[in-house]
Amino acid sequence: MEKQIWGQERVLSSLRGAIRQGHVSHAYLFLGSAGMGKKTIADYFAKTLQCEAGGEEPCGHCKSCMAFSSGNHPDVIYVRPEKKTLGVEDIRSQIGETVDLKQYRYRYKIYIVEDADLMTVQAQNAFLKTLEEPPAQVVFLLLAQRESVFLPTILSRVVRMKLQPLSDTEVARYLLENTALAQQEAAIYASYAQGSIGRALELMExxxxxxxxxxxxxxxxxxxxxxxxxxxxxxxxxxxxxxxxxxxxxxxxxxxxxxxxxxxxxxxxxxxxxxxxxxxxxxxxxxxxxxxxxxxxxxxxxxxxxxxxxxxxxxxxxxxxxxxxxx
Ligand SMILES: [Zn+2]
CATH class of the missing domain: 1.20.272 (Zinc Finger, Delta Prime; domain 3)
Structure with missing residues:
Protein backbone atom coordinates (compact mmCIF):
# COMPACT_ATOMS: atom_id res chain seq x y z
CA MET A 1 0.00 0.00 0.00
CA GLU A 2 2.61 2.48 1.15
CA LYS A 3 4.59 1.75 -1.93
CA GLN A 4 1.99 3.47 -4.09
CA ILE A 5 2.23 6.63 -2.04
CA TRP A 6 5.55 7.49 -3.48
CA GLY A 7 7.36 10.65 -2.53
CA GLN A 8 4.59 12.16 -0.39
CA GLU A 9 6.31 11.57 2.95
CA ARG A 10 5.64 15.10 4.18
CA VAL A 11 1.86 14.76 3.83
CA LEU A 12 1.91 11.22 5.21
CA SER A 13 3.91 12.17 8.25
CA SER A 14 1.61 15.04 9.13
CA LEU A 15 -1.41 12.73 8.82
CA ARG A 16 0.32 10.19 11.06
CA GLY A 17 1.15 12.97 13.50
CA ALA A 18 -2.54 13.94 13.68
CA ILE A 19 -3.49 10.34 14.48
CA ARG A 20 -0.73 9.99 17.06
CA GLN A 21 -1.70 13.15 18.88
CA GLY A 22 -5.41 12.48 18.65
CA HIS A 23 -5.91 15.64 16.59
CA VAL A 24 -7.72 14.30 13.59
CA SER A 25 -9.51 17.21 11.94
CA HIS A 26 -13.07 17.16 10.62
CA ALA A 27 -12.01 18.10 7.15
CA TYR A 28 -8.93 17.77 4.94
CA LEU A 29 -8.36 19.18 1.49
CA PHE A 30 -5.83 17.23 -0.59
CA LEU A 31 -4.46 19.37 -3.40
CA GLY A 32 -2.46 18.18 -6.37
CA SER A 33 -2.74 17.73 -10.10
CA ALA A 34 -4.14 14.62 -11.76
CA GLY A 35 -2.23 11.42 -11.15
CA MET A 36 -0.29 12.67 -8.14
CA GLY A 37 -1.95 10.24 -5.76
CA LYS A 38 -4.64 12.28 -3.98
CA LYS A 39 -7.10 9.39 -4.02
CA THR A 40 -4.47 6.88 -2.95
CA ILE A 41 -3.54 9.03 0.04
CA ALA A 42 -7.16 9.73 1.01
CA ASP A 43 -7.97 6.03 0.81
CA TYR A 44 -4.94 5.15 2.86
CA PHE A 45 -5.80 7.74 5.51
CA ALA A 46 -9.46 6.59 5.64
CA LYS A 47 -8.39 2.96 5.98
CA THR A 48 -5.98 3.89 8.77
CA LEU A 49 -8.57 5.93 10.66
CA GLN A 50 -11.05 3.06 10.54
CA CYS A 51 -8.59 0.28 11.32
CA GLU A 52 -9.56 -1.54 14.51
CA ALA A 53 -5.93 -1.84 15.54
CA GLY A 54 -5.84 1.95 15.91
CA GLY A 55 -2.28 2.40 14.68
CA GLU A 56 -0.66 4.95 12.41
CA GLU A 57 -1.10 2.67 9.45
CA PRO A 58 -3.76 0.12 8.55
CA CYS A 59 -3.12 -3.36 9.94
CA GLY A 60 -4.52 -4.93 6.78
CA HIS A 61 -6.35 -7.85 8.39
CA CYS A 62 -8.99 -6.56 10.83
CA LYS A 63 -12.66 -6.54 9.83
CA SER A 64 -12.48 -2.87 8.89
CA CYS A 65 -9.35 -3.25 6.74
CA MET A 66 -10.90 -6.27 5.01
CA ALA A 67 -14.14 -4.41 4.36
CA PHE A 68 -12.18 -1.47 2.98
CA SER A 69 -10.09 -3.62 0.69
CA SER A 70 -13.19 -5.32 -0.68
CA GLY A 71 -14.54 -1.90 -1.60
CA ASN A 72 -17.53 -2.23 0.72
CA HIS A 73 -16.72 -0.29 3.83
CA PRO A 74 -20.02 0.82 5.35
CA ASP A 75 -18.52 3.89 7.00
CA VAL A 76 -16.47 5.23 4.12
CA ILE A 77 -18.66 7.04 1.62
CA TYR A 78 -17.51 8.27 -1.77
CA VAL A 79 -19.16 11.44 -3.03
CA ARG A 80 -19.14 11.84 -6.79
CA PRO A 81 -20.83 14.28 -9.15
CA GLU A 82 -23.91 13.00 -10.99
CA LYS A 83 -23.27 15.47 -13.80
CA LYS A 84 -20.38 17.69 -14.84
CA THR A 85 -20.42 19.66 -11.63
CA LEU A 86 -20.99 18.72 -8.04
CA GLY A 87 -24.25 20.50 -7.38
CA VAL A 88 -26.49 21.26 -4.40
CA GLU A 89 -28.52 18.13 -5.13
CA ASP A 90 -25.38 15.94 -4.98
CA ILE A 91 -24.40 17.46 -1.65
CA ARG A 92 -27.92 17.00 -0.28
CA SER A 93 -28.42 13.42 -1.43
CA GLN A 94 -24.88 12.13 -0.93
CA ILE A 95 -23.94 13.99 2.26
CA GLY A 96 -26.84 15.93 3.79
CA GLU A 97 -29.22 13.00 4.07
CA THR A 98 -26.81 10.73 5.90
CA VAL A 99 -24.38 12.95 7.74
CA ASP A 100 -26.38 13.10 10.98
CA LEU A 101 -26.91 9.35 11.15
CA LYS A 102 -24.51 7.53 13.43
CA GLN A 103 -21.88 5.44 11.68
CA TYR A 104 -22.65 1.72 11.35
CA ARG A 105 -19.92 0.13 13.36
CA TYR A 106 -16.53 1.73 12.92
CA ARG A 107 -14.82 4.62 14.62
CA TYR A 108 -15.48 7.35 12.09
CA LYS A 109 -17.86 8.18 9.32
CA ILE A 110 -15.70 9.29 6.44
CA TYR A 111 -16.82 11.09 3.30
CA ILE A 112 -14.31 11.15 0.45
CA VAL A 113 -15.30 13.88 -1.97
CA GLU A 114 -13.52 13.21 -5.25
CA ASP A 115 -13.27 16.18 -7.60
CA ALA A 116 -14.32 18.54 -4.82
CA ASP A 117 -13.25 21.45 -7.03
CA LEU A 118 -16.26 20.68 -9.23
CA MET A 119 -18.52 21.95 -6.44
CA THR A 120 -20.65 24.86 -7.55
CA VAL A 121 -20.78 27.94 -5.33
CA GLN A 122 -24.29 26.96 -4.24
CA ALA A 123 -23.09 23.47 -3.43
CA GLN A 124 -20.21 24.90 -1.42
CA ASN A 125 -22.65 27.02 0.55
CA ALA A 126 -24.81 24.00 1.21
CA PHE A 127 -21.74 21.99 2.26
CA LEU A 128 -20.56 24.83 4.46
CA LYS A 129 -23.54 24.35 6.79
CA THR A 130 -22.35 20.83 7.57
CA LEU A 131 -18.74 21.90 7.76
CA GLU A 132 -19.55 24.59 10.31
CA GLU A 133 -21.04 22.10 12.74
CA PRO A 134 -19.89 18.65 11.77
CA PRO A 135 -21.24 15.67 13.74
CA ALA A 136 -18.59 14.39 16.13
CA GLN A 137 -17.23 11.36 14.26
CA VAL A 138 -17.50 12.69 10.73
CA VAL A 139 -14.35 13.31 8.67
CA PHE A 140 -14.43 14.85 5.19
CA LEU A 141 -11.59 14.21 2.78
CA LEU A 142 -11.84 16.59 -0.17
CA LEU A 143 -9.71 15.96 -3.25
CA ALA A 144 -9.05 18.79 -5.67
CA GLN A 145 -6.67 20.00 -8.34
CA ARG A 146 -7.37 23.69 -7.80
CA GLU A 147 -7.58 25.59 -4.57
CA SER A 148 -8.78 28.87 -6.09
CA VAL A 149 -12.33 27.65 -6.74
CA PHE A 150 -13.15 27.27 -3.06
CA LEU A 151 -14.91 29.87 -0.97
CA PRO A 152 -12.64 31.33 1.70
CA THR A 153 -15.18 30.15 4.27
CA ILE A 154 -14.57 26.56 3.16
CA LEU A 155 -10.80 26.96 3.04
CA SER A 156 -10.71 28.33 6.57
CA ARG A 157 -12.39 25.17 7.86
CA VAL A 158 -10.23 22.53 6.23
CA VAL A 159 -6.69 21.36 6.80
CA ARG A 160 -4.89 21.86 3.50
CA MET A 161 -2.50 19.16 2.34
CA LYS A 162 -0.49 20.01 -0.75
CA LEU A 163 1.00 17.09 -2.61
CA GLN A 164 4.48 17.68 -3.99
CA PRO A 165 5.35 16.94 -7.60
CA LEU A 166 8.13 14.38 -7.71
CA SER A 167 11.44 14.88 -9.45
CA ASP A 168 11.87 13.13 -12.80
CA THR A 169 14.38 10.82 -11.14
CA GLU A 170 11.86 9.75 -8.51
CA VAL A 171 9.16 9.10 -11.12
CA ALA A 172 11.65 7.07 -13.17
CA ARG A 173 12.67 5.10 -10.10
CA TYR A 174 9.01 4.29 -9.42
CA LEU A 175 8.50 3.13 -13.01
CA LEU A 176 11.59 0.96 -12.86
CA GLU A 177 10.51 -0.74 -9.66
CA ASN A 178 6.84 -1.14 -10.50
CA THR A 179 6.57 -1.68 -14.22
CA ALA A 180 8.31 -3.73 -16.86
CA LEU A 181 9.97 -0.65 -18.40
CA ALA A 182 13.70 -0.63 -18.98
CA GLN A 183 15.74 2.23 -17.54
CA GLN A 184 15.93 4.13 -20.80
CA GLU A 185 12.15 4.06 -21.34
CA ALA A 186 11.42 4.87 -17.70
CA ALA A 187 13.52 8.03 -18.02
CA ILE A 188 11.66 9.10 -21.15
CA TYR A 189 8.18 8.69 -19.69
CA ALA A 190 9.25 10.37 -16.46
CA SER A 191 10.48 13.38 -18.37
CA TYR A 192 7.02 13.95 -19.85
CA ALA A 193 5.08 13.30 -16.66
CA GLN A 194 5.67 16.57 -14.79
CA GLY A 195 6.25 14.92 -11.47
CA SER A 196 3.17 12.72 -11.56
CA ILE A 197 3.41 8.94 -11.41
CA GLY A 198 -0.20 8.61 -12.57
CA ARG A 199 0.56 10.64 -15.67
CA ALA A 200 3.63 8.58 -16.46
CA LEU A 201 1.56 5.40 -16.21
CA GLU A 202 -1.07 6.93 -18.47
CA LEU A 203 1.53 7.86 -21.08
CA MET A 204 2.83 4.31 -21.11
CA GLU A 205 -0.58 3.18 -22.31
ZN1 LIG B 1 -7.00 -2.94 10.35
Whole structure:
Protein backbone atom coordinates (compact mmCIF):
# COMPACT_ATOMS: atom_id res chain seq x y z
CA MET A 1 0.00 0.00 0.00
CA GLU A 2 2.61 2.48 1.15
CA LYS A 3 4.59 1.75 -1.93
CA GLN A 4 1.99 3.47 -4.09
CA ILE A 5 2.23 6.63 -2.04
CA TRP A 6 5.55 7.49 -3.48
CA GLY A 7 7.36 10.65 -2.53
CA GLN A 8 4.59 12.16 -0.39
CA GLU A 9 6.31 11.57 2.95
CA ARG A 10 5.64 15.10 4.18
CA VAL A 11 1.86 14.76 3.83
CA LEU A 12 1.91 11.22 5.21
CA SER A 13 3.91 12.17 8.25
CA SER A 14 1.61 15.04 9.13
CA LEU A 15 -1.41 12.73 8.82
CA ARG A 16 0.32 10.19 11.06
CA GLY A 17 1.15 12.97 13.50
CA ALA A 18 -2.54 13.94 13.68
CA ILE A 19 -3.49 10.34 14.48
CA ARG A 20 -0.73 9.99 17.06
CA GLN A 21 -1.70 13.15 18.88
CA GLY A 22 -5.41 12.48 18.65
CA HIS A 23 -5.91 15.64 16.59
CA VAL A 24 -7.72 14.30 13.59
CA SER A 25 -9.51 17.21 11.94
CA HIS A 26 -13.07 17.16 10.62
CA ALA A 27 -12.01 18.10 7.15
CA TYR A 28 -8.93 17.77 4.94
CA LEU A 29 -8.36 19.18 1.49
CA PHE A 30 -5.83 17.23 -0.59
CA LEU A 31 -4.46 19.37 -3.40
CA GLY A 32 -2.46 18.18 -6.37
CA SER A 33 -2.74 17.73 -10.10
CA ALA A 34 -4.14 14.62 -11.76
CA GLY A 35 -2.23 11.42 -11.15
CA MET A 36 -0.29 12.67 -8.14
CA GLY A 37 -1.95 10.24 -5.76
CA LYS A 38 -4.64 12.28 -3.98
CA LYS A 39 -7.10 9.39 -4.02
CA THR A 40 -4.47 6.88 -2.95
CA ILE A 41 -3.54 9.03 0.04
CA ALA A 42 -7.16 9.73 1.01
CA ASP A 43 -7.97 6.03 0.81
CA TYR A 44 -4.94 5.15 2.86
CA PHE A 45 -5.80 7.74 5.51
CA ALA A 46 -9.46 6.59 5.64
CA LYS A 47 -8.39 2.96 5.98
CA THR A 48 -5.98 3.89 8.77
CA LEU A 49 -8.57 5.93 10.66
CA GLN A 50 -11.05 3.06 10.54
CA CYS A 51 -8.59 0.28 11.32
CA GLU A 52 -9.56 -1.54 14.51
CA ALA A 53 -5.93 -1.84 15.54
CA GLY A 54 -5.84 1.95 15.91
CA GLY A 55 -2.28 2.40 14.68
CA GLU A 56 -0.66 4.95 12.41
CA GLU A 57 -1.10 2.67 9.45
CA PRO A 58 -3.76 0.12 8.55
CA CYS A 59 -3.12 -3.36 9.94
CA GLY A 60 -4.52 -4.93 6.78
CA HIS A 61 -6.35 -7.85 8.39
CA CYS A 62 -8.99 -6.56 10.83
CA LYS A 63 -12.66 -6.54 9.83
CA SER A 64 -12.48 -2.87 8.89
CA CYS A 65 -9.35 -3.25 6.74
CA MET A 66 -10.90 -6.27 5.01
CA ALA A 67 -14.14 -4.41 4.36
CA PHE A 68 -12.18 -1.47 2.98
CA SER A 69 -10.09 -3.62 0.69
CA SER A 70 -13.19 -5.32 -0.68
CA GLY A 71 -14.54 -1.90 -1.60
CA ASN A 72 -17.53 -2.23 0.72
CA HIS A 73 -16.72 -0.29 3.83
CA PRO A 74 -20.02 0.82 5.35
CA ASP A 75 -18.52 3.89 7.00
CA VAL A 76 -16.47 5.23 4.12
CA ILE A 77 -18.66 7.04 1.62
CA TYR A 78 -17.51 8.27 -1.77
CA VAL A 79 -19.16 11.44 -3.03
CA ARG A 80 -19.14 11.84 -6.79
CA PRO A 81 -20.83 14.28 -9.15
CA GLU A 82 -23.91 13.00 -10.99
CA LYS A 83 -23.27 15.47 -13.80
CA LYS A 84 -20.38 17.69 -14.84
CA THR A 85 -20.42 19.66 -11.63
CA LEU A 86 -20.99 18.72 -8.04
CA GLY A 87 -24.25 20.50 -7.38
CA VAL A 88 -26.49 21.26 -4.40
CA GLU A 89 -28.52 18.13 -5.13
CA ASP A 90 -25.38 15.94 -4.98
CA ILE A 91 -24.40 17.46 -1.65
CA ARG A 92 -27.92 17.00 -0.28
CA SER A 93 -28.42 13.42 -1.43
CA GLN A 94 -24.88 12.13 -0.93
CA ILE A 95 -23.94 13.99 2.26
CA GLY A 96 -26.84 15.93 3.79
CA GLU A 97 -29.22 13.00 4.07
CA THR A 98 -26.81 10.73 5.90
CA VAL A 99 -24.38 12.95 7.74
CA ASP A 100 -26.38 13.10 10.98
CA LEU A 101 -26.91 9.35 11.15
CA LYS A 102 -24.51 7.53 13.43
CA GLN A 103 -21.88 5.44 11.68
CA TYR A 104 -22.65 1.72 11.35
CA ARG A 105 -19.92 0.13 13.36
CA TYR A 106 -16.53 1.73 12.92
CA ARG A 107 -14.82 4.62 14.62
CA TYR A 108 -15.48 7.35 12.09
CA LYS A 109 -17.86 8.18 9.32
CA ILE A 110 -15.70 9.29 6.44
CA TYR A 111 -16.82 11.09 3.30
CA ILE A 112 -14.31 11.15 0.45
CA VAL A 113 -15.30 13.88 -1.97
CA GLU A 114 -13.52 13.21 -5.25
CA ASP A 115 -13.27 16.18 -7.60
CA ALA A 116 -14.32 18.54 -4.82
CA ASP A 117 -13.25 21.45 -7.03
CA LEU A 118 -16.26 20.68 -9.23
CA MET A 119 -18.52 21.95 -6.44
CA THR A 120 -20.65 24.86 -7.55
CA VAL A 121 -20.78 27.94 -5.33
CA GLN A 122 -24.29 26.96 -4.24
CA ALA A 123 -23.09 23.47 -3.43
CA GLN A 124 -20.21 24.90 -1.42
CA ASN A 125 -22.65 27.02 0.55
CA ALA A 126 -24.81 24.00 1.21
CA PHE A 127 -21.74 21.99 2.26
CA LEU A 128 -20.56 24.83 4.46
CA LYS A 129 -23.54 24.35 6.79
CA THR A 130 -22.35 20.83 7.57
CA LEU A 131 -18.74 21.90 7.76
CA GLU A 132 -19.55 24.59 10.31
CA GLU A 133 -21.04 22.10 12.74
CA PRO A 134 -19.89 18.65 11.77
CA PRO A 135 -21.24 15.67 13.74
CA ALA A 136 -18.59 14.39 16.13
CA GLN A 137 -17.23 11.36 14.26
CA VAL A 138 -17.50 12.69 10.73
CA VAL A 139 -14.35 13.31 8.67
CA PHE A 140 -14.43 14.85 5.19
CA LEU A 141 -11.59 14.21 2.78
CA LEU A 142 -11.84 16.59 -0.17
CA LEU A 143 -9.71 15.96 -3.25
CA ALA A 144 -9.05 18.79 -5.67
CA GLN A 145 -6.67 20.00 -8.34
CA ARG A 146 -7.37 23.69 -7.80
CA GLU A 147 -7.58 25.59 -4.57
CA SER A 148 -8.78 28.87 -6.09
CA VAL A 149 -12.33 27.65 -6.74
CA PHE A 150 -13.15 27.27 -3.06
CA LEU A 151 -14.91 29.87 -0.97
CA PRO A 152 -12.64 31.33 1.70
CA THR A 153 -15.18 30.15 4.27
CA ILE A 154 -14.57 26.56 3.16
CA LEU A 155 -10.80 26.96 3.04
CA SER A 156 -10.71 28.33 6.57
CA ARG A 157 -12.39 25.17 7.86
CA VAL A 158 -10.23 22.53 6.23
CA VAL A 159 -6.69 21.36 6.80
CA ARG A 160 -4.89 21.86 3.50
CA MET A 161 -2.50 19.16 2.34
CA LYS A 162 -0.49 20.01 -0.75
CA LEU A 163 1.00 17.09 -2.61
CA GLN A 164 4.48 17.68 -3.99
CA PRO A 165 5.35 16.94 -7.60
CA LEU A 166 8.13 14.38 -7.71
CA SER A 167 11.44 14.88 -9.45
CA ASP A 168 11.87 13.13 -12.80
CA THR A 169 14.38 10.82 -11.14
CA GLU A 170 11.86 9.75 -8.51
CA VAL A 171 9.16 9.10 -11.12
CA ALA A 172 11.65 7.07 -13.17
CA ARG A 173 12.67 5.10 -10.10
CA TYR A 174 9.01 4.29 -9.42
CA LEU A 175 8.50 3.13 -13.01
CA LEU A 176 11.59 0.96 -12.86
CA GLU A 177 10.51 -0.74 -9.66
CA ASN A 178 6.84 -1.14 -10.50
CA THR A 179 6.57 -1.68 -14.22
CA ALA A 180 8.31 -3.73 -16.86
CA LEU A 181 9.97 -0.65 -18.40
CA ALA A 182 13.70 -0.63 -18.98
CA GLN A 183 15.74 2.23 -17.54
CA GLN A 184 15.93 4.13 -20.80
CA GLU A 185 12.15 4.06 -21.34
CA ALA A 186 11.42 4.87 -17.70
CA ALA A 187 13.52 8.03 -18.02
CA ILE A 188 11.66 9.10 -21.15
CA TYR A 189 8.18 8.69 -19.69
CA ALA A 190 9.25 10.37 -16.46
CA SER A 191 10.48 13.38 -18.37
CA TYR A 192 7.02 13.95 -19.85
CA ALA A 193 5.08 13.30 -16.66
CA GLN A 194 5.67 16.57 -14.79
CA GLY A 195 6.25 14.92 -11.47
CA SER A 196 3.17 12.72 -11.56
CA ILE A 197 3.41 8.94 -11.41
CA GLY A 198 -0.20 8.61 -12.57
CA ARG A 199 0.56 10.64 -15.67
CA ALA A 200 3.63 8.58 -16.46
CA LEU A 201 1.56 5.40 -16.21
CA GLU A 202 -1.07 6.93 -18.47
CA LEU A 203 1.53 7.86 -21.08
CA MET A 204 2.83 4.31 -21.11
CA GLU A 205 -0.58 3.18 -22.31
CA UNK A 206 -1.10 6.08 -24.66
CA UNK A 207 -0.21 4.97 -28.17
CA UNK A 208 -1.27 8.29 -29.67
CA UNK A 209 1.37 10.03 -27.54
CA UNK A 210 3.99 7.59 -28.77
CA UNK A 211 2.98 8.17 -32.38
CA UNK A 212 3.02 11.92 -31.96
CA UNK A 213 6.46 11.77 -30.37
CA UNK A 214 7.80 9.61 -33.16
CA UNK A 215 6.42 11.87 -35.87
CA UNK A 216 7.60 15.09 -34.27
CA UNK A 217 11.08 13.74 -33.59
CA UNK A 218 11.47 12.57 -37.19
CA UNK A 219 10.52 16.00 -38.47
CA UNK A 220 12.91 17.71 -36.07
CA UNK A 221 15.77 15.52 -37.19
CA UNK A 222 14.98 16.41 -40.80
CA UNK A 223 14.51 20.13 -40.10
CA UNK A 224 18.02 21.32 -41.03
CA UNK A 225 17.69 19.67 -44.46
CA UNK A 226 14.33 21.11 -45.48
CA UNK A 227 13.65 24.55 -46.92
CA UNK A 228 12.12 27.29 -44.83
CA UNK A 229 8.86 27.01 -46.78
CA UNK A 230 8.70 23.28 -46.06
CA UNK A 231 9.49 23.89 -42.39
CA UNK A 232 6.63 26.36 -42.17
CA UNK A 233 4.33 23.65 -43.51
CA UNK A 234 4.93 21.79 -40.24
CA UNK A 235 3.01 24.51 -38.46
CA UNK A 236 -0.03 23.63 -40.52
CA UNK A 237 0.37 19.89 -40.10
CA UNK A 238 0.91 20.20 -36.38
CA UNK A 239 -2.35 21.99 -35.84
CA UNK A 240 -3.73 18.56 -35.02
CA UNK A 241 -1.64 18.68 -31.85
CA UNK A 242 -3.13 21.95 -30.71
CA UNK A 243 -4.69 20.39 -27.64
CA UNK A 244 -1.86 18.03 -26.80
CA UNK A 245 -0.18 19.41 -23.70
CA UNK A 246 3.00 17.44 -24.37
CA UNK A 247 3.50 18.41 -27.97
CA UNK A 248 5.89 21.29 -27.31
CA UNK A 249 7.61 19.33 -24.55
CA UNK A 250 8.74 16.86 -27.20
CA UNK A 251 10.34 19.67 -29.19
CA UNK A 252 11.83 21.27 -26.10
CA UNK A 253 13.39 18.01 -24.93
CA UNK A 254 14.92 17.50 -28.36
CA UNK A 255 16.91 20.73 -28.15
CA UNK A 256 17.58 20.24 -24.47
CA UNK A 257 19.20 16.91 -25.31
CA UNK A 258 21.19 18.41 -28.18
CA UNK A 259 22.51 21.02 -25.79
CA UNK A 260 23.36 18.35 -23.21
CA UNK A 261 25.13 16.34 -25.90
CA UNK A 262 27.14 19.44 -26.89
CA UNK A 263 28.11 20.50 -23.41
CA UNK A 264 28.63 17.16 -21.70
CA UNK A 265 29.52 15.03 -24.70
CA UNK A 266 28.23 11.88 -23.09
CA UNK A 267 25.26 9.66 -23.55
CA UNK A 268 24.34 9.57 -19.88
CA UNK A 269 23.36 13.20 -19.90
CA UNK A 270 20.61 12.56 -22.47
CA UNK A 271 17.01 12.10 -21.41
CA UNK A 272 15.89 10.56 -24.68
CA UNK A 273 18.46 7.84 -24.92
CA UNK A 274 16.40 6.04 -27.56
CA UNK A 275 17.26 8.95 -29.89
CA UNK A 276 20.97 9.05 -29.11
CA UNK A 277 22.20 8.70 -32.70
CA UNK A 278 19.93 11.39 -34.11
CA UNK A 279 20.71 13.69 -31.20
CA UNK A 280 24.48 13.36 -31.55
CA UNK A 281 24.15 13.85 -35.28
CA UNK A 282 22.12 17.03 -34.82
CA UNK A 283 24.56 18.19 -32.15
CA UNK A 284 27.37 17.84 -34.67
CA UNK A 285 25.68 20.45 -36.86
CA UNK A 286 25.25 23.29 -34.38
CA UNK A 287 27.17 25.05 -31.67
CA UNK A 288 26.04 25.09 -28.04
CA UNK A 289 24.86 28.69 -28.22
CA UNK A 290 22.65 27.83 -31.17
CA UNK A 291 21.15 24.84 -29.39
CA UNK A 292 20.44 26.98 -26.34
CA UNK A 293 18.81 29.64 -28.50
CA UNK A 294 16.57 27.05 -30.12
CA UNK A 295 15.56 25.53 -26.82
CA UNK A 296 14.59 28.97 -25.61
CA UNK A 297 12.60 29.61 -28.83
CA UNK A 298 10.53 26.54 -27.94
CA UNK A 299 10.15 27.81 -24.41
CA UNK A 300 8.89 31.14 -25.68
CA UNK A 301 6.37 29.38 -27.91
CA UNK A 302 5.14 27.46 -24.90
CA UNK A 303 4.76 30.69 -22.96
CA UNK A 304 2.89 32.32 -25.82
CA UNK A 305 0.43 29.42 -26.05
CA UNK A 306 -0.20 29.52 -22.31
CA UNK A 307 -1.15 33.15 -22.83
CA UNK A 308 -3.56 32.09 -25.58
CA UNK A 309 -1.35 33.05 -28.49
CA UNK A 310 -2.51 31.88 -31.93
CA UNK A 311 -1.29 28.30 -32.33
CA UNK A 312 -0.36 28.37 -36.02
CA UNK A 313 1.32 31.75 -35.84
CA UNK A 314 3.24 30.84 -32.70
CA UNK A 315 4.53 27.67 -34.35
CA UNK A 316 5.54 29.56 -37.49
CA UNK A 317 7.57 32.02 -35.46
CA UNK A 318 9.14 29.16 -33.53
CA UNK A 319 9.96 27.20 -36.70
CA UNK A 320 11.62 30.25 -38.25
CA UNK A 321 13.82 30.57 -35.20
CA UNK A 322 14.56 26.86 -35.28
CA UNK A 323 15.61 27.26 -38.91
CA UNK A 324 18.01 29.97 -37.75
CA UNK A 325 16.16 32.90 -39.35
CA UNK A 326 16.63 36.23 -37.65
CA UNK A 327 13.35 37.59 -36.36
ZN1 LIG B 1 -7.00 -2.94 10.35
Missing amino acids: DTSFQQMRQEVLEKLAALPAVSLAEALQYAKEWEKYKNEPRFLDIIYLWYRDILAAKLLMEENSLIQKDQRNQIFQAAGRMCAAEAAKKASAVWEAKKSLVQNGNFRLTLEVMLMKLKGEQI
